[in-house]
Amino acid sequence: MDRKLKDKIWTSILYLISCAVVLLLVALVLYILNNGKHFLDFDFIFGKPKYGEEGGGVGPQLFNSFYMLIITLAISVPIGIGAGVYLSQYSKEGPFVRILRLSIETIASLPSIVVGLFGFLIFVNLSGWGFTLLGGALALTLLNLPALARVSENAITEAALDVKESSMALGGTKWQTIWKMIIPTAFPGILTGIIITAGRIFGEAAALLYTSGMSSNNKGLLNVMRPAETLAVHIFKLNSEGTVPDAASIASGAAALLVVMVFIFNMSARLLGRRMMKHR
Structure with missing residues (x-):
C-alpha cells in the first residue's frame, strides 16, 4: 500500500x-x-412559579445566572490576563515559577465539588457571609482562573513573537509594548478563553450548591451578599428533590433555556470581539 x-x-x-x-x-x-420547547412560553420564564401544567417562573434563576457570570468575569478576567502577562513576559525560570505553574495545574485538575467544599469552608463558614452570590463568584473564580491564565499566557506568548521586537526597536517601553501591542494582538485568543470560562460558569452547579445556595432570595437584585440560585442549580434541585409534580418538564425547559442562553452569549461575545478587532 x-x-x-x-x-x-x-x-x-x-x-x-x-x-x-x-x-x-x-x-x-x-x-x-x-x-424543553415549552421554554419559549413567556410565562415559563417571567411568570410566577407554579406547579402542574409545565410550570416555570425561572426568571429569577436566569437573572442570577447572568449576574453570577458578570461578577465572576469581573473578578477572574483581570487576574487571569495579569497572570498570563506575568508568566509569559516577566517571570524567570526558578523555584517560585515552577511552584506557581504546579499550583495552577493542580487547581485546574480539581473537581468542582472539591472547590465548592473549599468555598463552603472559607466563603460561607469562616467569613460568616453564609450563602451569597459573591461567595459563589469567588468559588467559580478559583475553578476557572487556571484555564484562563493558561490560555492568556499562550495567546500573549504567541502574539509577542510577532510584535514585541518591532515595538521595542521603535522605542516603546516594555509596558507600552505589552499594553498597546501584545495584548490587542492576543485578544482573539484571550477572548476564546473568556468564552470557554463563561460557558463553564453558566453550566456549573456543584460548586454553587455549597456557596451561593439553592434559594432565590431576590430582595435587592444587585446585592451580592444574598443567596442566588442559578439556572443550573435549579435544574439539579428539580431532578433531586422530587417534590414538584412536573419537575422533569420544568427541568427540561430550563435546560433548553440554558443551552440557548449559552449559545447567544458565545455568538455575541465573538461578534463583539471581531468588531473590537476591526476598530482597534
Whole structure:
C-alpha cells in the first residue's frame, strides 16, 4: 500500500470521526431543545412559579445566572490576563515559577465539588457571609482562573513573537509594548478563553450548591451578599428533590433555556470581539 493511499484512508477516518462527533453534539442539542420547547412560553420564564401544567417562573434563576457570570468575569478576567502577562513576559525560570505553574495545574485538575467544599469552608463558614452570590463568584473564580491564565499566557506568548521586537526597536517601553501591542494582538485568543470560562460558569452547579445556595432570595437584585440560585442549580434541585409534580418538564425547559442562553452569549461575545478587532 503506497503512502498516498494510506494518507487518504486515514484522512477519511479522521473526517468520519469528526462528523460523528458533530452529529452527536447536534443530536444532543436538538434532543434538549425538543424536550424543553415549552421554554419559549413567556410565562415559563417571567411568570410566577407554579406547579402542574409545565410550570416555570425561572426568571429569577436566569437573572442570577447572568449576574453570577458578570461578577465572576469581573473578578477572574483581570487576574487571569495579569497572570498570563506575568508568566509569559516577566517571570524567570526558578523555584517560585515552577511552584506557581504546579499550583495552577493542580487547581485546574480539581473537581468542582472539591472547590465548592473549599468555598463552603472559607466563603460561607469562616467569613460568616453564609450563602451569597459573591461567595459563589469567588468559588467559580478559583475553578476557572487556571484555564484562563493558561490560555492568556499562550495567546500573549504567541502574539509577542510577532510584535514585541518591532515595538521595542521603535522605542516603546516594555509596558507600552505589552499594553498597546501584545495584548490587542492576543485578544482573539484571550477572548476564546473568556468564552470557554463563561460557558463553564453558566453550566456549573456543584460548586454553587455549597456557596451561593439553592434559594432565590431576590430582595435587592444587585446585592451580592444574598443567596442566588442559578439556572443550573435549579435544574439539579428539580431532578433531586422530587417534590414538584412536573419537575422533569420544568427541568427540561430550563435546560433548553440554558443551552440557548449559552449559545447567544458565545455568538455575541465573538461578534463583539471581531468588531473590537476591526476598530482597534
